[in-house]
Amino acid sequence: MDAFERIKSAKGPSLFLLSKWKGRHEGLTAGFTGREGGTSKAPWASLNMGLHVGDRAEDVVRNRQRAAEALHWPLEAWTCAEQVHGSRVHRVTKRDRGRGRLAHEDAIPGCDAITTDVTGVLLASYYADCVPLYFHDARRGAVALAHAGWKGTVQRIATETIKAMERDYGSKPEEIEAAIGPSIGDCCYEVDGAVISQVGQLLDRLHVNAGARLACMQAKENGKANLNLKEINRQIMIKAGILPSHIEISQWCTGCRRDLFYSHRKEGGKTGRMASWIGIMER
Template sequence: MSFSLVSAKLNNLWIGKFSIFPDELFVHGISTRHGGVSQGDFDSLNLGLHVNDQPELVKKNRDIFFTGLGLPAGSGVTCQQVHGANIFCVAGEHTGIGMYNYTEAISDVDALVTNVSGLPLMLFFADCTPILLADPVKKAIGVAHGGWKGTLAGIAKKTVSYMVKEFGCMPEHILAGIGPAIGPCCYEVGNEVAEGFKTAFPDFEQDILKKTSGGHYHLDLPRTNYLQLRQEGLLAEHIDMADVCTACNNRQFFSYRADGGRTGRIAAVLSIK
């Protein structure tokens, strides 16, 4: 298994790919900050419409990214992420919702799932953990946004559980990709957040929290989501981890922390062929 950046052969556009997802069944990709038309703090492939970038430039960026993925422009579905753990099941009637107008995006949701072919799901990130899920047997997919609040609320586990209930998926068949996110090297949290994770995930504590010399903690969000997926029944050999820290690599990916809070958003896209 591996995660690598692949050239889309247009205007310095690079797309992150996991080897775990069969190309004959799924289209997927994670954007970088390169290859777009935005400027300044949002240079250049900002895909977030909610960060005070010029909307027309973001729309162009989204079209550029979908072209690079080989997907029809405007065909995706997006949501208004709120750092929670709500999940929405997307149907064909939702095609295009939120692609060019943020106010039309599905509200109060941090994970999207579907079993509709040709309906790309797209979520946005700038340090939070992208979680991509695909069942090649039931032909169902999900994409989840694992910020610290959503991770604490079990967004990864809940998305798998939703797919099992809604589509009849078996966890041992589900493939997962955990994308670039802020790593424990750069993600320091206070005692209150750390205690919340200790309480929610007592079996994970030694794996996900390391105390600093200043009395705070380094929290490993990607690892926490990985362990949730394992706890929910996914096989270790079916989980592909990027192991890329967005804060350490903020010239390649947008990072809310490393960029001082004013920055763009990368996107994770997943679609059934």
């Protein structure tokens, strides 16, 4: 079974729960939405969660409301960042609760990773092939989300998120649990020279061995390469001190499973967005 368990519902929103974490930690919820069970019309049909892709805002907010209700959380807790394909991390406080839930312009600006130790805050971010990264420090009650496309991956946003948790909450990398959610797989993600060069430099800096390097990036005869962003981010997490046994990784590919997920690359850029979420409910 995948680390992200598909929850089938005839009427409700499509959800993929990080079920292993929920079973171990009271009040913690983490997961990923699919593309089914919403109100958006084509080409965003139907559970589009992104306010920045041209869809009707009222449909997106309604979709977010449906997801929040299915998770038994109030929409007022839903808290979002702008996402600019960078590596900046923002610490979410009580004052930030609910930012970006109704309007993209209200989202926390200029960052792709958000952290919090405030209960009752539901962190959320948005994807259509990029890699969702989840972090949980049970000892200190801290959680984080990071949005890692190839640019954020090369900038090591996972490392920056871990450093922020160390600085802000006293987290220790070896005690942090991490997860890598559904995203485009190496089966569907071909890149060219500019990306190959930057990823190659990253793997050099990480001192990734030959076997792991091949798992991260496979060269092709046409001068391009297939990129495994999930494995690259796993390697970054390990180098940052997270134990391999503490990392869950999804095998769902957004490119292969367009019946379940949106794919920016496979759908020509005109499509919706899934949401990742993580939060600890108030007791």
